[in-house]
Amino acid sequence: MFIIGELINGMYREVAEAIKNKDKGVIQRIAKEQVEAGSEALDLNCGPASRDPVGDMVWLVQAVQEATDKILCLDSTKINVIEAGLKVVKNKAIINSTSADKDKLDIIIPLALKYNTGLIGLTLDKKGVPQDKERRLELAAAIVADCQEKGFPLENLYIDPVVLPVNVAQAQLEDTLKVLLEFKIISQPPPKTVMGLSNVSQGTKQRSMINSTFLVMAVAHGLDAAILDPLDKYLMDSLITAELILNKQIYCDSFLQAYRKR
């Protein structure tokens, strides 16, 4: 599982304050904690309160890459914010994200090609988040087709089926899982799949339990990557165990420890 740590996000008060006060220490500590907990990439999001998202993204990228050389996942809906961040990224980056709208794909895919990044494609468009599996698949296919047309390598494309909270759209979650398998038959090579996991438990009282259970189910449906809280030990233990059961790791009595020693 490719783990993208989600904790550097201006939605968290500590991060928002650190961005506001340009306190590198806080951001770098959170970056290191997430890397030690198993993140291979770190999501960077200035948050809704940022008054200068372009400047803040640049600052975040610079602060984090002083602390780690992991992949940076630049998270913004604004193209100018993404591009400003990409200009200062030293190592690899992933653009998080594009919708399936043609006008957006026409800008984002060339940007991803120019900076040789990965790309997360959300199966939503101007009409909103789909209500069923078929529409999610249709939007995913549109993104894949556009990538193929523009020569973007599909192994760098991550399709996100858009996870809605269980207390908002309970009836959709089963479809969200099943469609993960269907994304794999869109193309050859298939696109990768990713989920912004924590959304599933938004507003609930049992966040860790719901996140963990949903992640295990998603892993069983072939999920390749997840944006999650790597400091949630129960969640990470569940993930490691799910991969063990799917024969992705070789069993030993200390398998949780062995995974973390990788």
Added chain:
Amino acid sequence: MGIELIYQKWSGKINEVTIGSESKAVKIGGQNSLPFLFKEGGLPNRPRIAFEIWDVPPQDWPDELRRPYGGVLEDVIKWAERCQEEYKAEIICVRLLGAHPDLGNKPSAEEARLVELLLQKVAVPLIILGCGDDQKDNELMPVCCQAARGKRCLVGSAVQDNYRTLTAAVLADGHNIIAESPIDINIAKQLNILISDMGLAQDRIVINPTVGALGYGLEYAYSIMERARLAALSGDKMLAMPFICFVGQESWRAKEAKALETEFPQWGPQRERGIIWEAATAVAFLQSGADILVMRHPESVNCVRDYINVNYQDVDS
């Protein structure tokens, strides 16, 4: 249209382990490819063959196996010198069987002196094996490790129920350890974790997966090794250790190697059978990823050495 070969690239790499000190040191492991697939990755160190010698004369070795060691089986130093000088051994593996309570119960201090003497007389790196009795080995191996301090020997064997004393000794005196598991990949991995948790570096561990000779479980051992190696190359650091395979010990126990010609005339001369059995077993384990083969008969060693050299000739040139 030409056929385009597809090469597999791996994210993991086998640890490189150095055995011996100074100019005669030998490196094993370090590859990021399956055996002999030179185009898929780097194979910086070729597999090595160690000659197995004992501190007591072997009683149950077939005549053909005793023949190349005529006159030296009673004297382990001379035996080692013959392996080194006449048979061009690259590594010597001494088994301190005489310390076993049932096989002479030699005092540990005497064995330690023998180790010291061997290190003086023999220039190639040394593998030191205990007698196989846990209690005695826990007394014997620390003094032998101390006697060989700084010579970076490969010392064995640590097992899941008895690894602490040996690991501590190896750690204290700067050696490498053999971690032995009973044809069980899960135990192999666990033992590597236990040993490295004690502070021994991962590049000081060599896995003895336990093997069977041709006709005696070879395929099972082969597939365990292959699975471990594939996991290691895919990034499992707790299996990314080189393998040592005790091929001689297993092959010369096979009925096909030992049986007299009078018993099975249709099997052909006994003189050839054991050699063939040992060589065939060894070559199979080269394919499953063996990094050190511990062997007994110089003619089988020659045969396997040729096999390695032929396969590595493009690398050499």
